[in-house]
Amino acid sequence: MNFLRPREEQRILSVPKPQLDDLIIRIPLQTGLSPGEMVKLSVDDVSLEYGVLFVWRSKTAKDHLALCDSETMFRIYEYLDKRQRGPLLILEGSYRMKVQSLRRKVKCYAEQAEISRWKRVTPYTLRHTFCIKWILSGGTLEGLRRQLGHRSLQKLQHYLDFDYTHVVGEYKRIFDHRIGPAPEELKLPSVYDLAEKEAEAQ
DSSP: OOOOOHHHHHHHHHSOOOHHHHHHHHHHHHHOOOHHHHHHOBGGGEETTTTEEEEOOOSSOOSEEEEOOHHHHHHHHHHHTTOOSSBSSEETTTEEOOHHHHHHHHHHHHHHTTOTTGGGOOHHHHHHHHHHHHHHTTOOHHHHHHHHTOSSSGGGGGGGGGOOHHHHHHHIIIIIHHHOSOOTTOOOOOHHHHHHHHHHHO
């Protein structure tokens, strides 16, 4: 599974970009929406007051509400600039954006962010990044299911492979009392490092 590590996420968010392109990167990273769901969003689907996006039925999900952080909602508000109808993400000429355009733009900004594997970065990479952050931050699988609008937990089970909470606890219980505290100069791998190594080995 391809996902961004924290420093890569920060780099791709920090790359200067127009308002539309900023939302193309930010929305999946902060909501977990799929590219198909993003291009179907309309202005009417945005609730600035409650901080949610109304997501209508897609191939893999049912109608649901996707929570959105205040920073992203504010950027959507600025991008809309009093526009009250039509597609949310539009190209020049007020045409609704297509998934192919999303893919090209995400890959372009991944290259500008100097992500080593930029050719493999897609909108789904950003979606996977959101889901893994949810799990690593202590979010439940049921909460993730509701955020993504999935009908069951089955398709989300693989994200549990990135939950190292119980592994770290067991390791400390078994080994920490034997080896003592780690030297200050020893840099232990982060949970993201362990998760990425396991993903590469699969």
